[in-house]
Amino acid sequence: MALKKGVDVRPAQGKLGILLPGMGAVATTFIAGVQAVRRGIGKPIGSLTQMGTIRLGKRTDNTVPAIRDYVSLAKLDDIVFGGWDIFTDNAFEAATRAGVLEEKLLAQLKPELEQIKPMPAVFEQAWVKKLNGPNLKKGTSKMDLAEQVMEDIRRFKADNGCDRIVAVWCGSTEVYRKPTETHATLAAFEEGLRKSSDDIAPSQIYAYACLKMGVPYCNGAPNLSVDTAALTELARKQQLPIAGKDFKTGQTLMKTILAPGFKARLLGLQGWYSTNILGNRDGEVLDDPESFKSKEVTKLGVLDHILQPHLYPDLYGHIDHVVRINYYPPRGDNKEGWDNIDIVGWLGYPMQIKVNFLCRDSILAAPIVLDLALFIDFAHRAGMSGIQEWLSFYWKSPMTPEGLYPEHDLFIQLMKLKNTLRYTKGDELITHLGAEYYE
Numbered sequence: 001m002a003l004k005k006g007v008d009v010r011p012a013q014g015k016l017g018i019l020l021p022g023m024g025a026v027a028t029t030f031i032a033g034v035q036a037v038r039r040g041i042g043k044p045i046g047s048l049t050q051m052g053t054i055r056l057g058k059r060t061d062n063t064v065p066a067i068r069d070y071v072s073l074a075k076l077d078d079i080v081f082g083g084w085d086i087f088t089d090n091a092f093e094a095a096t097r098a099g100v101l102e103e104k105l106l107a108q109l110k111p112e113l114e115q116i117k118p119m120p121a122v123f124e125q126a127w128v129k130k131l132n133g134p135n136l137k138k139g140t141s142k143m144d145l146a147e148q149v150m151e152d153i154r155r156f157k158a159d160n161g162c163d164r165i166v167a168v169w170c171g172s173t174e175v176y177r178k179p180t181e182t183h184a185t186l187a188a189f190e191e192g193l194r195k196s197s198d199d200i201a202p203s204q205i206y207a208y209a210c211l212k213m214g215v216p217y218c219n220g221a222p223n224l225s226v227d228t229a230a231l232t233e234l235a236r237k238q239q240l241p242i243a244g245k246d247f248k249t250g251q252t253l254m255k256t257i258l259a260p261g262f263k264a265r266l267l268g269l270q271g272w273y274s275t276n277i278l279g280n281r282d283g284e285v286l287d288d289p290e291s292f293k294s295k296e297v298t299k300l301g302v303l304d305h306i307l308q309p310h311l312y313p314d315l316y317g318h319i320d321h322v323v324r325i326n327y328y329p330p331r332g333d334n335k336e337g338w339d340n341i342d343i344v345g346w347l348g349y350p351m352q353i354k355v356n357f358l359c360r361d362s363i364l365a366a367p368i369v370l371d372l373a374l375f376i377d378f379a380h381r382a383g384m385s386g387i388q389e390w391l392s393f394y395w396k397s398p399m400t401p402e403g404l405y406p407e408h409d410l411f412i413q414l415m416k417l418k419n420t421l422r423y424t425k426g427d428e429l430i431t432h433l434g435a436e437y438y439e
């Protein structure tokens, strides 16, 4: 992550196009939400860029501007939306189908939402077994499909008079695959595209096309997408910021809030059993064991990194960590998560904590999409390229360079994010040492 102190950030002038591969529940809740906020009929709750503040200087200085006044971010009124999906539903139809937002609210937004129609998708059912749709591109090779996506981006930018474009993958979770030789270098990946290698997933074709077109890219799902050596190489070459993966919303958000607390107080952990019921299309896709495997990997990684069992073998050396997701249609997007946490206190005495989170998946994800789009655009204008680790705050499984373990603790992540903003402005970092108050 190339980071410079006190940089000149190119101003956020003109329109920002936000392109979303995958226009389902999360994407349409995000789009409709931004439109509702613009009209003053809803508040952007959960969004750091819209509601967050940042302290500058000493606690006694009382200088706490809003983040959006402190750094140059695109205004909500300057955003234009677009994307791709395997279904032809426009954003109004897709939002209605997703059933997240009330019909009364959607009816007020209908004229704008109806205008947003998904472009034909790059899709292969081998990568999302439970889905199939009619709105698909046809190509002679995977490179041809990538070029078609590039052409879509070019056209979208011209038609909408955009100054800049960013992309956030909101498509379904693809099946779990480890990177192969095809992903090892950009040259091997491009050869793979020309030969239509089976190793290359649709999400990687979008990521490649976006980066080739100078578009910063975020990956909201757990599948690899941009998280490969080849595409990281391309991002660096194009001097573009990238970030991922898998939006940190419900149960994992709770985990990264609670686990740092247990560790701070050196409470031991014997086991953490997490189960969910979920009835939206995401839940249906995750009902396929291979797609669930992608999710399981990002969900399971969190505790190990926060608790560091190698440093605390007595406390965290033997944890039974289980994660389940069950597809249960009656719940729709309103996921219910249960956690049973077996903790251990003084002299090894066991205790239990139960968490029952009746959440709304896309309501939690929408502000994350907004923040990521605005921050990755900011990063680009600030000349930051490659993996944007300061955006770990938003991810279940933050991307890091090889050899560096990810930081999962939500509070460290937030400090890192805010200090990055202070750093780019050339302001003093806040370490919370506080010695100056006693001098």
Ligand SMILES: NC(=O)c1ccc[n+]([C@@H]2O[C@H](COP(=O)([O-])OP(=O)(O)OC[C@H]3O[C@@H](n4cnc5c(N)ncnc54)[C@H](O)[C@@H]3O)[C@@H](O)[C@H]2O)c1
Pocket (backbone or CB within 6 Å): 021, 022, 023, 024, 025, 026, 027, 084, 085, 086, 087, 098, 121, 122, 123, 124, 128, 131, 133, 169, 170, 171, 172, 173, 174, 202, 203, 220, 221, 222, 246, 247, 248, 249, 250, 280, 281, 282, 285, 360, 361, 362, 364, 365
């Ligand atoms: N909602 C959350 O809290 C949350 C949290 C973390 C991650 N996610 C991830 O975000 C993604 C979106 O979630 P959702 O609830 O909106 O799911 P969804 O099923 O409602 O929407 C996904 C959309 O992607 C489309 N799609 C699939 N493959 C595509 C392709 N190759 N090209 C274009 N479109 C494609 C599908 O047709 C669908 O409309 C999922 O991968 C999910 O796992 C969601």
